[in-house]
Amino acid sequence: MARLAAYKQHHEQSEGACAHAIGQSEKAERALAQSEAICRAHGVRLTPIRRKVLETLYATRRPLGAYDLAEALAPDGRRLAPVTIYRALEFLIEQGLAHRLASQNAYIATFHDDHETTAFLICEECGDVNEINPDALSSTLAGLVQAEAFRPHARFLEITGKCSQC
């Protein structure tokens, strides 16, 4: 099953129009507004396609593959070509609005912004992803790369396992 379909099914079964869904969608609204602001500040354009991809990532709150996104953005018919999705994702990642989860071949919206080191705890059971940005990890890592005279560019810190619920 595609990731998005799997998520929708779970969500309908387990929650329906649950209370916290409203809180979540409000969160997503705020995040989107802030994303607009960030793009304005960076002098780049959050075009309709890019915005829709970001909206979908925020709404789902789970890692989605590029092809999942293509499907999600074309419920009627006429789906976007893969390259279009990849270009939007590249943009969002450059602007710090999304992350690539390399271990999952998937992408997820940024929920805590303005951190140089982000790690993800990925539940293998329920698919939930917990983005953490602890200062302790940042400083530990900074010390290590400095000791090796390594100049870091991108970081992929992903830990799979079971979350507290599972």
Added chain:
Amino acid sequence: MARLAAYKQHHEQSEGACAHAIGQSEKAERALAQSEAICRAHGVRLTPIRRKVLETLYATRRPLGAYDLAEALAPDGRRLAPVTIYRALEFLIEQGLAHRLASQNAYIATFHDDHETTAFLICEECGDVNEINPDALSSTLAGLVQAEAFRPHARFLEITGKCSQC
């Protein structure tokens, strides 16, 4: 260019039969001997295919894709099917003899064994990979996942950037 071909070309040009190549191949010999011991201890078999894959990873000392390995293992003709390579890699990873670099879609031999937390510094310029197993990182990470009541399984800690040489 395939990763293995690129590496070979670089290696021939920059070093030829250089002095430390002997030291490296001795290291690889020892690592292989130890791998045999580990498999015996685990009660699993380091079959010829698995051994050849591991040998190639040790000899190259760089991340190689599954298809690079298939090519490397069939210089004459008759290359192994992808699934055969993937099965060997799965085995080696299970036994802790190799790692998957998810951010590179590639695999690399384990050089420091018996560490629960391994991070890789991956140079985007020369392709060199530095495996580090610092206690500081292990304990920082252990604290974080414990705080989230997360039970970790696999860890993908990969940092791309420029190494001290580049």
Added chain:
DNA sequence: GGCCGAAATGATACTTTGTTGCAAAAACCC
């Protein structure tokens, strides 16, 4: 408003990476 260069999107084909399912062979155990 019309024009221009730059940025973004569309269309199409293609490459690379990884998987499924089942059959044959080899190793292990007794």
Added chain:
DNA sequence: GGGTTTTTGCAACAAAGTATCATTTCGGCC
């Protein structure tokens, strides 16, 4: 040697990502 488990072979397939070039849209400028 016979039965079982493990490993490998084979073929087709699916998923993920990229290359190339044409077309459209946008932003600034006159």
